[in-house]
Amino acid sequence: MxxxxxxxxxxxxxxxxxxxxxPAKTLPSLPAAPQQWLNSPPLTTEILKDKAVVFWYFEETCPTCEAKWPELLETAKKHEGEPVLFVAVCSGTSRPTVEQYLRRNKIDWPVLVDTDRSFEKASDVREISLQNIHQIKVLSGDGTFAEHGNFEIGEAADKVAPTGKWKIDPKEIPVALRPTWQQIEFGNFAPAAAVLKRNLASPKEDIKAGAEKLQGAVDAELQAAMTQASEAKSSGDTWKAYKTLMELPTRFKGYTLPATVGIDLKELKGxxxxxxxxxxxxxxxxxxxxxxxxxxxxxxxxxxxxxxxxxxxxxxxxxxxxxxxxxxxxxxxxxxxxxxxxx
Structure with missing residues (x-):
């Protein structure tokens, strides 16, 4: 919901x-609707807290833009392991059209499908078109949201990456579990569930230890959400408690939720x-x-x-x-x- x-x-x-x-100096509200995101569940300011983010606003009908994608993807690859995320924003275009574009160019970044251009406008970006084919905005680890001075995404990433920091240091996680680590680091818990479950039983000590560390991080996030809901309910804020609990089955799909979640939701909804x-x-x-x-x-x-x-x-x-x-x-x-x- x-x-x-x-x-x-x-x-x-x-x-x-x-x-x-x-112009906006803080990151505008990100869409909460899953249908407005591709390659990722909805990103939130909480998920992006302390992270560095490069936002690439682009025109999907521009051949020059499309030709740049190998360079863009290579830039992101060079920054793997650093606390910086690359997010593409495609405005004024339908989801099916964007999906075809991503498949054609093998784009795996989180993509915001900004069909009504709300995010583009809130970002204070001049309308992306064939006359203004792409723009860059960066989010620093301290929460500052600013325009990058030129169109070189590599320079933008080099500048902003050092401002971010991880919740879990990837150096503590085996290479085989890095993709799962990245999902958990950015709050994408559900897709990581099956891999974690399998590797918690791994005969390899380092893999098992890494999986346990990641599972601990997921458990901590779930417990924090449960505590938040409990405190809201106790203080009389039933709406906040309800919203928090309603997110859990989707956010933590594949993990075992406390039995009290369903009981509390039924009570709160009434x-x-x-x-x-x-x-x-x-x-x-x-x-x-x-x-x-x-x-x-x-x-x-x-x-x-x-x-x-x-x-x-x-x-x-x-x-x-x-x-x-x-x-x-x-x-x-x-x-x-x-x-x-x-x-």
Whole structure:
């Protein structure tokens, strides 16, 4: 189940472009929907914490761009074992088209399918097209998100890689388990499950020890999530507890989850707080779909946002809509609360 900030992203990036707001200096929210990612589950700011990341925004219809992929993939290969991740962003294109492109060029990077260009705009990248075929942004280990001064991805990687750091030092993991280590390091636990299970029983001491170290890292992540959910539930934040637990079966597919996960989810889903949030989240997605399906001005969408706030107060979805509304009003000072009509 995806709980997305897409509406805020969609509404605010358009006004930023129109009214010239300052470029993003921190990484914009990454899409939570699995269908917007290829070669990877959805990446999050938590997964990328302390990591260095090179974002390559590219135009898939450009022959020059396509011809660069062997060089790009070789650059990434040179940085294997370093705390830097290469992420491609393809905007304005359908998922099937991007999938064909990846197969044709044997691209194994995580790829963000930015069909509506929301991430591109939030990144303050000028629209990628045949007139602007590629751009580079880098995320440093300290969280700084910045434009790279030129189009050389090797220079970008050399510059940003030293700022990142690992959770698990790859030097402590046997070479045979490095692909599995990389999956776990970047929070991609599910695909690593079968390999870990097999190698935990390996007759080779170094392989078994490496698998045990990786399994320990997975167990620690699972326990941290369980603790987070328990603390949220104890403090009365049933929605946070519910969201955290809902992610576990997918995030840790292939691992044994505590029996309490299912019991707690059933209990939480019946609570008034979670029911209220689920209804608001459903309405938020409907509002986003309605707004994104047509051209709109800040004025035309304002009334719908205010109505949403009246219908779903004190919810996470309402907070997102309020944030978007506030930014809309800041970007376009002429917009304010809609005055009441005379009855």
């Amino acid at each position: 995806a709980f997305s900030r897409s509406l805020v992203l969609f509404l605010t990036v358009s006004t930023q472009a129109a009214f010239g707001q300052e 609570s008034e707080g979670v029911k209220k949030e689920l209804n608001a989240d459903k309405a938020l997605h409907a509002l986003k779909q309605k707004v994104s399906g047509s051209k709109f001005s800040p004025k035309s969408v304002q009334g719908q946002m205010e109505k949403f706030l009246e219908q779903y107060p004190d919810t996470e979805a309402a907070a997102e809509v309020q944030e978007a509304l506030s930014r809309l009003q800041t970007a376009a000072p002429g917009t304010g609360p809609t005055p009441p009509t005379n009855q």
